Amino acid sequence: MNPALIAFATLTFVSANQPKLSDVLSALEKATSFFESTYNHLDVDGVVGFRLLQAQLGHAMTKWSLSGPEAASQFKKVDDLVRRLDFTSVKAIKAMKMNDSKYFNAFQQVLHVDFWTLKPGWMQTDTKLVYAGVSDSECFDEDISDRCMTQLLGTWEENGLPCQDTDTCSSLMMALNCADYSLSHQLLYLIVAEHKRCSNIFGARHMDSKSSLIIQHYKKIFCSNMMQRNLEIANNDFPYFQQDLFLENDKSGYLPRGEQNVFTKPKRVKRREKHLQGGCSDHMTSVAVGALGGYLRFYGTS
Structure with missing residues (x-):
């Protein structure tokens, strides 16, 4: 099966x-x-x-x-x-x-x-953080997402340095009002930044408590909107073309x-x-x- x-x-x-x-x-x-x-x-x-x-x-x-x-x-x-x-x-x-x-x-x-x-523990989503409206299309494609992820990982080139940031990646990966797969990729971007301790994407020199709070705040925004999207998919009887998206959001x-x-x-x-x-x-x-x-x-x- x-x-x-x-x-x-x-x-x-x-x-x-x-x-x-x-x-x-x-x-x-x-x-x-x-x-x-x-x-x-x-x-x-x-x-x-x-x-x-x-x-x-x-x-x-x-x-x-x-x-x-x-x-x-x-x-x-x-x-x-x-x-x-x-x-x-x-x-x-x-x-x-x-x-x-x-x-x-x-x-x-x-x-x-x-x-x-x-x-440990589970973050609670917040309906007050749900966007009033979202973009009609994805904010970026998978090639751009891959490029931004590899810049954080340090694998964008051979012997590349981690935590490389560009204006394009910062603006796209921290953008609000994105929908669908862009949301889950934005969340993954934050997970990578947190793992690599890339505080510079928030304009900080070290991954201090302030940087961690910023990451957690954006995580909560993205996850709250992912939850809202899942509820909409569920209320619409799980259209077949949205089931992969539902699972991708649920994985978090x-x-x-x-x-x-x-x-x-x-x-x-x-x-x-x-x-x-x-x-x-x-x-x-x-x-x-x-x-x-x-x-x-x-x-x-x-």
């Missing part, structure tokens, strides 16, 4: 019913088996979701708060998944380095599980509830998206497992 379909169905179950981690774990075991069988065909966009999943599961284990007859076996299953994900990720990274060395070198840092360091860990959805093939085709065995999209599978990891972390540590 298509692992993205499994993940999508499980997301519906968890959001609409009292959470049962055994169902989430079952879906993640199937998705991990898919990862193990197709790792050498995935690119960076496909693997990064499994790395994020590994980080989420590892964090859940350190904060595990469940008790009862199933808690011990569930914890062991999470531990087994972490080991399997790490083993397969190492093989996937070796394959990517051979198959697409240029793109791999540009983004290999996000494939390290330590890149996805997770902080801000969890809408009460939705009903039906899986169909998304209309939007991402630039580097691959369709693998069974017609499965590597990108949709990636964001789906990342979203499920967020559900497991939320319910396993609450």
Whole structure:
């Protein structure tokens, strides 16, 4: 069965019913088996979701708060998944380095599980931060997004320095009133800046408390608008061409509830998206497992 379909169905179950981690774990075991069988065909966009999943599961284990007859076996299953994900990720990274060395070198840092360091607690979205209106089209395309990300990572050229900033990247990545995929890329830009401690994009010399507060403020703005977009998609019965966007927003860990959805093939085709065995999209599978990891972390540590 298509692992993205499994993940999508499980997301519906968890959001609409009292959470049962055994169902989430079952879906993640199937998705991990898919990862193990197709790792050498995935690119960076496909693997990064499994790395994020590994980080989420590892964090859940350190904060595990469940008790009862199933808690011990569930914890062991999470531990087994972490080991399997790490083993397969190492093989996937070796394959990517051979198959697409240029793109791999540009983004290999996000494939390290330590890149996805997770902080305790959950940010609350705020409806007062929702834009009154948004742009009719994306604020920038994926090529511009990639260029801005690599300037922060320091992979924009061989032996490049990190935290390079341009007026174009600053204005686009911090722009308000952007919609859809631009929002999630703006959020990722902030995550990269925070990880690399690029305080200069805020005009600061060091990543001090003021810089951190600015990042958190923009994160809250972007996430609040991503949540609003997800609610609109849910209220519109999950149009097939918006389901990939819904999952990409949900992956960040801000969890809408009460939705009903039906899986169909998304209309939007991402630039580097691959369709693998069974017609499965590597990108949709990636964001789906990342979203499920967020559900497991939320319910396993609450």
